[in-house]
Amino acid sequence: MHITMENIHKAFGANKVLEGVDFTLEPGEVHALMGENGAGKSTLMNILTGLFPQNEGKITIDGKQIQFKDSKEAERAGLAFIRQELNIWPQMTVLENLFIGREKRNAFGVLKEKEMKTLAEAIFSRLDISIPLDKEAGACSVGEQQMIEIAKALMLDAEVIIMDEPTAALTDREIEKLFKIMKELTASGVSLVYISHRMEEIFAICDRITVMRDGVSVATSFIKDTNFDEIVKQMVGRELEDRYPARNPKYGEVVMEVSGLTRKGVFEDISFSVKEGEILGVSGLMGAGRTEIMRAIFGLDGFDSGEVKIGGKPISIKNPACAANEGLAFITEDRKDEGLVLDFSIRENIALTNLKSFSPNGIVKNKDETAFVKLMVERLKIKTESQETPAGNLSGGNQQKVVIAKWVGTSPKVLIMDEPTRGIDVGAKREIYNLMNELTERGLAIIMVSSDLPEVLGMSDRILVIHEGKVSGELRSEEATQEKIMTFATGGN
Amino acid sequence: MKTGKLTALWGKFVPLLALIGLIVVVTVLNPAFIDPANIMNLLRQISINGLIAFGMTFVILTGGIDLSVGSILALTSALAAGMMVSGVDPIIAVIIGVILGAVFGAFNGLLIAKGKMAPFIVTLATMTIFRGLTLVYTEGKPITGLGDSYAFQLFGKGYFLGIPVPAVTMVIAFAALWFLLHKMSFGRKTYALGGNEKAALISGIKVDRVKVMIYSISGMMAALAGMILTSRLNSAQPTAGQAYEMDAIAAVVLGGTSLAGGKGRIAGTFIGVLIIGILNNGMNLLGISSFYQQVVKGVVILIAVLLDRKKS
CATH class of the missing domain: 3.40.50.300 (P-loop containing nucleotide triphosphate hydrolases)
Known part of the structure; x- marks a missing residue:
């Protein structure tokens, strides 16, 4: 055609x-x-x-x-x-999904299961796909x-x-x-x-x-x-400088220490630490358990054993509210599903993590709120006419900046970023990288989970590689290469 | 951009315009409607549905539903009446009744938040449980002989500056809940929960606690309505409040709040309450049989929801 x-x-x-x-x-x-x-x-x-x-x-x-x-x-x-x-359709089988709206039927409207199966098998073998046809698509x-x-x-x-x-x-x-x-x-x-x-x-x-x-x-x-x-x-429409801005990290004290973190069947004996001013890249294949580890640290899912220390003191994390109180911040990989309330304005989204500071006695102080949001919008260069624009109307890059603003505003000690630049255009990516540098210069520690290898290499000071729920390697940025990371990520050494 | 704002504005005023239109129509058909005595009567009539619907607004804003409000009304009414009969000061009995309503609501909230069950199922079950407990406690018979405390009589039947006390109570409750929803961080959390529960949780909002409090508010408002009803009837009826949840939900929906949660306003609910109240009152004035009234109410709800769909 x-x-x-x-x-x-x-x-x-x-x-x-x-x-x-x-x-x-x-x-x-x-x-x-x-x-x-x-x-x-x-x-x-x-x-x-x-x-x-x-x-x-x-x-x-x-x-x-x-x-x-x-x-x-x-x-x-x-x-x-x-x-x-x-x-x-997640609740329907693979076969049902394949023929949805175009089911093969006989004259009485009864489905011709066999014919559909044969057709599906033919296509699957042509594509060299081996998914069971009766598997639930959601699985x-x-x-x-x-x-x-x-x-x-x-x-x-x-x-x-x-x-x-x-x-x-x-x-x-x-x-x-x-x-x-x-x-x-x-x-x-x-x-x-x-x-x-x-x-x-x-x-x-x-x-x-x-x-x-x-x-x-x-x-x-x-x-x-x-x-x-x-x-x-x-x-x-212009020359872009290097894809990744240069990093001149100055490390402070160890701010967070994770030791022996285990959730049966998901991740095991995860230990690492991160210093003030450092970006720790976390690499690994999809499904290796990287996101699950971060969710556990942030109190979203529980864990069976292990310990998280902030500033040398063990903390108990029952829920995200506790984690946030201890100075953790978490930018999830799915900004639409977990990061933003899409119907909320930019202002309401950014304020959501900071409600306590604008409403010391439960009553929201609108002036404080607007001033704070204005500051964050400027600092993160969020492109918008007004704070009142619904987050759902923003581009992907701007939405991600709103999610980051939510957490930067809480002045955290450790910022966990899961796939911080997924689905974002080159210009906005660069701005987010610059922001990461600016934050670490002020002493913030960043843990960056990313599937984008060049990004992990370009931005991390140290790289932790996860394979099947375990730490399979740790690399300093000078010695790291894509090949080395992939070797650890696939379980080689 | 501009047209989007206009639609939003239009959407905000549709319920209000419908209300004004309804008032005009009813007045033209029967001028007795705007007689001050009838207006006062109307305000008293709507106060019970109003109180329940205000609480229901919070629940529906989070994407939930509370079917148990009518049963909570009946149970707290029976318990308060029982206390009065056994000699407890009526004012104390009313206060305890309202607190018990909050406790029953919190029970709903705990099951929904901690038990991770659907609000519809939980409140459907507790609706039956609370109703059953009411029947057990009252042995199926009205509780009478509540004494003749002036203050308690005033609560349901009295006037304050010429306005029925239940209506005054409703307006005060509205003002308080409006403030809670639009000026306090609790309100912001309510909307956040309805808009995206996962994002709210990850933002460090204690989602479970907010849910428990919201169902507790709903239970408390139902109990407050129950106290007014008890005073008006000077008795507790075991079958009181049946199907009240439906009028409350209808008012919330008529007011433009989305059953999916996250969107809506309590002022809209107030308008919804007025619309339903005027429909009832107006059709009574016009001598329309109560059988037809039900049909009309249902049709109005369908049209309102349909308009809401068109808008979005």
């Missing part, structure tokens, strides 16, 4: 989202679509797949001008869109759920598959598998649109790249003719 989108314009009310985008897709290619959050990538793809019409511009498929009425029609024409939020890993979505798209005989951030939650092994499948698909003539923030992946798998900025397509180039710096320049 050969697709051309020409001079596409789209506005929602007065808000111009797309202002002249050109995009082409050749049969059998992997075409990367890149740009900062809010550049208009998803809008462009939503227009292509018929979710809403463009205001201006034309779309042609194989030379014929088309305009899909809705996404069902686009689906029938062979365009599948796998969104970032997967369309999975599948995110990677497996992604595979289910791809299989669904293929069952529609999709000739174009659009993938929005497909690897955001996948393990390295799953990514490898996804890439293999992508290659097979393109070999059989399927075209793929690949939306991602991960530069390494784009260079690994894509043939061409279109960069978007502020609703305009900046450039389309062959991957082999371009490079990292050029793409970043196109994306942010």
Whole structure:
């Protein structure tokens, strides 16, 4: 299938989202679509797949001008869109998910289980997937759920598959598998649109790249003719300094010490410490137990044995309120689900962790609150017209800054950041890194859990590697390399 | 952006406009409606539903529900009446009754927070339990002979500056709860809990404690309504308060509070209470049979929720 989108314009009310985008897709290619959050990538793809019409511009498929009425029609024409939020019914089985809305039935409406099973098995074997068909989809890993979505798209005989951030939650092994499948698909003539923030992946798998900025397509180039710096320049519209700012750490006392922390079957004998002014990177494969360890330290889940000391004194952490009182702060990996109250304004979100200080006798002092939030908004460079903007209306990068502001405002001693820059554009990432440096210069200790290896290498002073719930290695930043980390992370030594 | 603000503003005023429209319609159909005596009568009628609905607003803002309010009303009414019969000073009995309501509510809250059970199930069960206890305690018969304490009579039947005391009580309770919800950190926590419980927990809010307190408030308001009813009837009825939870929930929903939690205002609930009260009062004035009244009330609730859907 050969697709051309020409001079596409789209506005929602007065808000111009797309202002002249050109995009082409050749049969059998992997075409990367890149740009900062809010550049208009998803809008462009939503227009292509018929979710809403463009205001201006034309779309042609194989030379014929088309305009899909809705996404069902686009689906029938062979365009599948796998969104970032997967369309999975967690309580239903894998098989039921595969055929949802398109069940095979006989004349009486009774389901033809056998036929569906055979079809599903055929697709799975083509994709080399081995998920039991009767498994509950909710029990599948995110990677497996992604595979289910791809299989669904293929069952529609999709000739174009659009993938929005497909690897955001996948393990390295799953990514490898996804890439293999992508290659097979393109070999059989399927075209793929690949939306991602991960530069390494784009260079690994894509043939061409279109960069978007502020609703305009900046450039389309062959991957082999371009490079990292050029793409970043196109994306942010300016030269970006190094990806990671230089760190000049000055360490103080050991501020937190964890010893022998164990929860049966999840993690075992976890011991580490972190100093004032230090960034401790925590690396490991997805599912190694990194997040679970942090949740236990913060009092969200219990643990069976072990001890956490702050400033040399053992602390009891029954719940997050206790942990926060002891000077811990926790920025979770899922900012929408666990970090923010999306209906709350920026002000209310930032104030949530600091209610006590504005309401000494239970009555909220609005002036103090507004002044404090103003300070935080400026300090974290949160881009907004007003404190009253609902958090749900902000871009990913700005949302993350609000979550960070919530906790920085409590003046913690130890800040735990779980995947601090996931799904955030390059410019906002850089700002968050600068902020981490600024915080550690003031003596804060940061524990950064991250699956992004370059980030772990670029920002950490020391790296702790977790493998299957145990500490498998510890590296100083000078000696660390991606290979060394991966060796520890996969259980080698 | 601007249109979004306008819709939000519009959404805020829809219940108020509906209320004004209703008042106009009822007045045109029967001018006796705006007779001061009828207005005072109306205020007294709505005070019981008002008190319960204000407490219910907190519960629904957290995404919960409290079906047990009618039974708590009956049980605390019976217990307070029992105390009065056995010679306890009526004022003390009323205070103890209200405290007991808070305790029964806290029991709901503990089961929901610590037992991690759905509010609907918990309060459905305690609704039956509290009702059953009421029947056991009263042996199914009304408790009468509460004495003739002037202060207690005043509570349900008296006037303060020409306004029925129950209505005054309702307005004071409204003011206090409005302050709690919109000016105190407790209110902020209530909204946070309804908006995103996980985020609230991780932000260091003692989610369980807030829940217990919210159900406790709901129980307390139900008991306060029970005390007013006891005074008005000068007796405790074992079947008092049946289906009161429905009118309270209806008022909260009519006032624009989302059953999913996180969104809504207690002022809206007040308007919802007025709408239901005027519907009842107006239809009585117009001589509409109570059978039809139920149909009309149901239809009004459906239309209100439908409008709310359209808005979002």
